[in-house]
Amino acid sequence: MAKPMLIAVAGILLCAVACWTSGYLLGHRRGHDAGVAEQAKALAAARANAADLAARLQTMRAGLADVRTRLQQQIDEHQRLVQRAEQDVATRDQRIADLQRAANQRAADIRKETTDESCQPLADLPVCPAVARRLWPHADHRTP
Template identity: 35%
Template sequence: MNPAGQVLGILLVLGGLFGAGYWAGHSADAEAHKEQVDALQTKVNSANTIAGAERDRADGNATALLSLRATLATERQRRTDQQRAADIELGARDARIKELTRAARAREEETRTKAMADEDCTVLRTLPVCSALAERLWGDAWTDQAKPAGPD
C-alpha cells in the first residue's frame, strides 16, 4: 500500500473510533439525564394539571362575577324605576292635596261670604255658640271679636 492510503486508512479508523466513542458517551450521558428529564416532565405535567384546574376555577369565578354584576345592574335599575314612580306619585299627590286645600278654602270663604250677606244669618252672629262651632262657621274672625279689649 502506499503511504497516503495508509494515512487515509488510519484516519478512517481513528475517525470511526472517535465517532463510536462519541456516540457511546452521548448515549451514556443521555441515559444518565433520562431520569432527570422524566422527573422534570412529571413536574411539568403536574404544573399543567394545576394550571388547568386554576384556569377552570378562574373562568367559573369570572362567569359568577359577570352574573352578579348583571343581577346588581338589574336590581339597581328596578330600584331607580321604583323611586322614579314614587316621586311621580308623590308629586301628583302633593298637587292633588294643594288643589283640594284650595277648593276647601274657596268653599269655606264662599260660605262665609254668603253667611255675612244673608240677613237670616245676622241673628246667628249674636247668639252664644260653642267655640268649635264658631270656629267652623266663622274661622278665626270670631276669636278676634270675642277677645276682651286691652293690651296684648
C-alpha cells in the same frame, strides 16, 4: 526484537484507543439517556404544573362567572328599586298636586262662604242669644 515490542506497544495502544472510544461512546450514550430522562421528568413536571394551572384558571373563571352573575342580579334589583322609587315619587307628586288643588278649592269655598251676604253659615253656628241678636237683629233667636 524491536519488532515484537513495537507490535506489543501498538497492540496496547490500539487496545487503549478501543477502550477509550468504547468508554466515550458508552458514556456519551448513558449521559444522553440520563439527559433525556431528566428532560422527560422536567417535561412531565411542566405538564403537571400546566394542568394544575389550567385547573386553577378554570376554577377562577367559574368563580368570576358566579361573581358576574351575582353582580348582574344586584344591578337588576337596583334598577327595579330605582324604577319603583321613581313610580312612588311620581305617585306622591300626583297626590300632592291633588291635595294642593283640593286645598285651594276648599280655601276658595271658605272665602266664598265668608263673603256671602246672607251670612247663613254664621247664622247656623250655635252662639249665645245676646251675640246673635246683635249680629242678626231680624232673626229668631230662640235657645234650643
